[in-house]
Amino acid sequence: xxxxxxxxxxxxxxxxxxxxxxxxxxxxxxxxxxxxxxxxxxxxxxxxxxxxxxxxxxxxxxxxxxxxxxxxxxxxxxxxxxxxxxxxxxxxxxxxxxxxxxxxxxxxxxxxxxxxxxxxxxxxxxxxxxxxxxxxxxxxxxxxxxxxxxxxxxxxxxxxxxxxxxxxxxxxxxxxxxxxxxxxxxxxxxxxxxxxxxxxxxxxxxxxxxxxxxxxxxxxxxxxxxxxxxxxxxxxxxxxxxxxxxxxxxxxxxxxxxxxxxxxxxxxxxxxxxxxxxxxxxxxxxxxxxxxxxxxxxxxxxxxxxxxxxxxxxxxxxxxxxxxxxxxxxxxxxxxxxxxxxxxxxxxxxxxxxxxxxxxxxx
Amino acid sequence: xxxxxxxxxxxxxxxxxxxxxxxxxxxxxxxxxxxxxxxxxxxxxxxxxxxxxxxxxxxxxxxxxxxxxxxxxxxxxxxxxxxxxxxxxxxxxxxxxxxxxxxxxxxxxxxxxxxxxxxxxxxxxxxxxxxxxxxxxxxxxxxxxxxxxxxxxxxxxxxxxxxxxxxxxxxxxxxxxxxxxxxxxxxxxxxxxxxxxxxxxxxxxxxxxxxxxxxxxxxxxxxxxxxxxxxxxxxxxxxxxxxxxxxxxxxxxxxxxxxxxxxxxxxxxxxxxxxxxxxxxxxxxxxxxxxxxxxxxxxxxxxxxxxxxxxxxxxxxxxxxxxxxxxxxxxxxxxxxxxxxxxxxxxxxxxxxxxxxxxxxxxxxxxxxxxxxxxxxxxxxxxxxxxxxxxxxxxxxxxxxxxxxxxxxxxxxxxxxxxxxxxxxxxxxxxxxxxxxxxxxxxxxxxxxxxxxxxxxxxxxxxxxxxxxxxxxxxxxxxxxxxxxxxxxxxxxxxxxxxxxxxxxxxxxxxxxxxxxxxxxxxxxxxxxxxxxxxxxxxxxxxx
Numbered sequence: 001x002x003x004x005x006x007x008x009x010x011x012x013x014x015x016x017x018x019x020x021x022x023x024x025x026x027x028x029x030x031x032x033x034x035x036x037x038x039x040x041x042x043x044x045x046x047x048x049x050x051x052x053x054x055x056x057x058x059x060x061x062x063x064x065x066x067x068x069x070x071x072x073x074x075x076x077x078x079x080x081x082x083x084x085x086x087x088x089x090x091x092x093x094x095x096x097x098x099x100x101x102x103x104x105x106x107x108x109x110x111x112x113x114x115x116x117x118x119x120x121x122x123x124x125x126x127x128x129x130x131x132x133x134x135x136x137x138x139x140x141x142x143x144x145x146x147x148x149x150x151x152x153x154x155x156x157x158x159x160x161x162x163x164x165x166x167x168x169x170x171x172x173x174x175x176x177x178x179x180x181x182x183x184x185x186x187x188x189x190x191x192x193x194x195x196x197x198x199x200x201x202x203x204x205x206x207x208x209x210x211x212x213x214x215x216x217x218x219x220x221x222x223x224x225x226x227x228x229x230x231x232x233x234x235x236x237x238x239x240x241x242x243x244x245x246x247x248x249x250x251x252x253x254x255x256x257x258x259x260x261x262x263x264x265x266x267x268x269x270x271x272x273x274x275x276x277x278x279x280x281x282x283x284x285x286x287x288x289x290x291x292x293x294x295x296x297x298x299x300x301x302x303x304x305x306x307x308x309x310x311x312x313x314x315x316x317x318x319x320x321x322x323x324x325x326x327x328x329x330x331x332x333x334x335x336x337x338x339x340x341x342x343x344x345x346x347x348x349x350x351x352x353x354x355x356x357x358x359x360x361x362x363x
Numbered sequence: 364x365x366x367x368x369x370x371x372x373x374x375x376x377x378x379x380x381x382x383x384x385x386x387x388x389x390x391x392x393x394x395x396x397x398x399x400x401x402x403x404x405x406x407x408x409x410x411x412x413x414x415x416x417x418x419x420x421x422x423x424x425x426x427x428x429x430x431x432x433x434x435x436x437x438x439x440x441x442x443x444x445x446x447x448x449x450x451x452x453x454x455x456x457x458x459x460x461x462x463x464x465x466x467x468x469x470x471x472x473x474x475x476x477x478x479x480x481x482x483x484x485x486x487x488x489x490x491x492x493x494x495x496x497x498x499x500x501x502x503x504x505x506x507x508x509x510x511x512x513x514x515x516x517x518x519x520x521x522x523x524x525x526x527x528x529x530x531x532x533x534x535x536x537x538x539x540x541x542x543x544x545x546x547x548x549x550x551x552x553x554x555x556x557x558x559x560x561x562x563x564x565x566x567x568x569x570x571x572x573x574x575x576x577x578x579x580x581x582x583x584x585x586x587x588x589x590x591x592x593x594x595x596x597x598x599x600x601x602x603x604x605x606x607x608x609x610x611x612x613x614x615x616x617x618x619x620x621x622x623x624x625x626x627x628x629x630x631x632x633x634x635x636x637x638x639x640x641x642x643x644x645x646x647x648x649x650x651x652x653x654x655x656x657x658x659x660x661x662x663x664x665x666x667x668x669x670x671x672x673x674x675x676x677x678x679x680x681x682x683x684x685x686x687x688x689x690x691x692x693x694x695x696x697x698x699x700x701x702x703x704x705x706x707x708x709x710x711x712x713x714x715x716x717x718x719x720x721x722x723x724x725x726x727x728x729x730x731x732x733x734x735x736x737x738x739x740x741x742x743x744x745x746x747x748x749x750x751x752x753x754x755x756x757x758x759x760x761x762x763x764x765x766x767x768x769x770x771x772x773x774x775x776x777x778x779x780x781x782x783x784x785x786x787x788x789x790x791x792x793x794x795x796x797x798x799x800x801x802x803x804x805x806x807x808x809x810x811x812x813x814x815x816x817x818x819x820x821x822x823x824x825x826x827x828x829x830x831x832x833x834x835x836x837x838x839x840x841x842x843x844x845x846x847x848x849x850x851x852x853x854x855x856x857x858x859x860x861x862x863x864x865x866x867x868x869x870x871x872x873x874x875x876x877x878x879x880x881x882x883x884x885x886x887x888x889x890x891x892x893x894x895x896x897x898x899x900x901x902x903x904x905x906x907x
Binding site: 105113118122125128129133136138140143144258259261262272276 | 706
């Protein structure tokens with residue numbers, strides 16, 4: 001199925017990219033502007049809890065992906081039903097990632113170019129990378145993530161002349177219900193998305209380090225997102241809430257001398273590479289899961305057709321920016337919860353109850 | 364797609380039986396019959412000389428030597444074969460036993476290499492390799508006497524890899540000279556050469572070289588297996604082998620390294636690589652190959668390490684410029700003018716004003732013209748080649764701008780690209796492909812096109828392996844320890860380990876800190892006791 005192996009550090013970086021990608025351009029800011037750092041920490045805590053559940057599951061069934069685990073625990077019919085629903089969710093995630101980034105491009109830089117031009121070229125490269133396997137995806141991710149982190153940290157220094165700490169005041173200006181609702185949203189998007197790695201954990205060289213690698217990745221992503229929030233809120237202030245892409249807007253404000261001005265294109269393209277990695281991981285996970293579901297020998301023939309389907313789904317489910325926002329803010333928390341939390345939790349409980357996996361020697 | 368076509372081709376290919384040598388081609392006792400056998404095998408070519416004479420020991424014996432004129436050394440044939448057998452054998456008093464050939468081999472012929480053989484095909488092979496064959500009446504075997512002519516052009520610095528400081532020798536067309544050059548660099552007795560013959564008709568001798576204990580046995584075995592798998596009729600140059608054994612035959616990136624310099628080959632062998640020498644060519648293949656090799660010039664190790672690091676960074680920058688600048692220029696001027704600082708934008712707009720073509724066409728066309736000028740300059744005789752360059756560069760570049768056909772910034776960009784592309788010569792071929800395709804992508808999709816092109820290239824590069832080693836290592840996957848010879852060039856005494864991905868069998872070059880130079884000018888003034896004693900010991904050793 002997949003011959004490649006990745007190291008735990010590579011997995012950490014994959015998790016980081018996956019979590020950061022959409023979080024960078026749709027930061028968890030809406031409604032909680034200067035307290036967003038709080039919701040971010042809230043989301044991180046929730047994401048770690050989610051991660052603990054499915055990594056426990058993966059450690060309990062070493063060498064099996066979530067798809068195989070569902071089938072072991074629930075039997076072939078119910079297990080397959082759950083798997084199909086789960087795969088649909090990941091498929092949707094990939095479509096969402098590409099749709100959001102293409103929307104970013106078409107609304108800011110390339111306003112006259114049709115969306116299909118971007119999505120088709122995107123999918124071609126994504127399919128090419130996906131067919132090379134998880135090892136190559138992890139390797140490609142390394143320099144891209146490094147450049148992104150470097151750019152964001154560097155930008156912190158470039159915006160020092162615009163940065164106003166008073167933009168964060170007053171602290172704690174938020175009611176508990178607001179915090180809970182916003183935090184809940186941050187848990188499911190982006191931190192809960194790491195359930196995807198339940199399909200990738202078995203390809204780790206040091207299997208027992210999988211859990212710590214995922215949690216480190218979540219922490220790293222939260223740190224980078226925190227810095228980007230600092231930049232966005234500190235530079236834009238309360239008025240930033242009217243922008244669709246606040247991070248983009250914050251980068252746009254950079255003004256140093258006559259030379260370093262209007263640099264927004266560079267971070268945009270950089271976030272684009274993160275989105276590309278995210279979409280590719282999702283496409284890979286869907287192809288791999290489908291191949292395991294149908295007991296195929298290899299996932300590679302599935303990549304191209306699934307990629308085309310993903311492209312169509314991206315256009316169908318995210319026709320414009322309004323739908324994407326509505327989806328992320330109101331629908332996603334409830335829509336994603338079963339796949340991120342309930343299904344793994346249920347599987348874990350049933351597995352404990354049924355005393356699975358059956359060890360050798362027991363009958 | 365390409366694989367599919369190849370499969371079709373394979374089906375359509377006509378197999379023709381390759382004539383196999385006769386099962387029984389042993390020599391006979393009659394010398395005339397043996398000579399006839401050789402004649403039948405070699406034909407009547409005038410360069411094949413059969414010299415008959417009579418050997419006078421106790422009784423007279425008919426004898427003959429066969430050699431190929433030009434391949435053998437006249438002096439050796441005279442001194443080691445004809446003189447002893449025709450003149451000095453008469454004075455021989457020792458008893459000749461029943462084994463006449465053995466007696467001659469042991470007592471009469473003073474040549475360095477001697478061998479008995481009774482089958483025709485190895486005899487013919489040796490003959491065509493420059494050896495001389497001695498036939499005797501009444502013997503069903505022959506002697507192969509090593510008379511190979513080692514005359515060759517002198518070893519001189521290769522034009523392709525020039526250094527400012529450092530040794531001036533280079534490999535030549537002769538295999539033995541090349542192996543000797545390498546032996547002179549590496550005194551270690553564990554430097555091993557393994558020879559084989561590849562090419563049914565060219566019968567080219569190929570030698571695998573590696574240092575036992577440092578090189579990975581599995582890589583050596585893989586090289587051996589891949590070379591043995593080659594079944595073709597001609598190997599004329601090192602690149603013939605390279606294309607047969609490369610990991611990614613369709614990739615434009617070279618996954619087998621090559622060099623013409625003995626010092627480079629020696630350094631690579633001592634890092635744990637394997638070298639493959641090919642007779643009749645001065646180019647030596649080395650494997651596994653890394654992408655980063657192209658940036659490691661031998662001069663880096665012959666100059667001060669700070670300067671070498673600086674130059675290496677310049678080289679990386681030049682490589683980036685060489686394939687990225689035209690695309691960036693097209694994208695910036697066509698799609699993202701807001702990124703250009705305003706004063707620069709105004710002067711550029713003034714220059715571009717009035718030129719008839721879109722920027723992407725200008726850049727691609729000027730790039731193509733440059734490549735044509737370069738190709739013409741390389742192929743022509745040297746004095747004319749320079750004329751072409753001057754005509755092409757000055758006249759066309761100047762005239763095209765003043766005629767208003769192409770904007771002046773375009774010419775600057777293309778010229779800069781051209782210069783930078785020569786900084787990293789081994790990646791030059793891939794530079795051309797990347798440059799043109801990225802420029803076209805930038806013309807279609809702007810910066811998004813460039814990013815997509817780069818992502819595609821990165822995906823391809825990250826998937827490449829050369830004999831099991833990731834092509835982009837040690838950068839991807841990252842190995843911080845190995846960045847000592849990639850991101851910087853640390854002092855040679857601080858290169859404690861070989862590159863991990865290649866030389867992990869025997870990673871240690873020298874003990875940690877032991878061979879560092881004394882840190883104080885005053886001898887041993889503030890050194891810790893252990894360092895002091897070691898430093899002194901070294902100095903004493905040096906005095907001896």
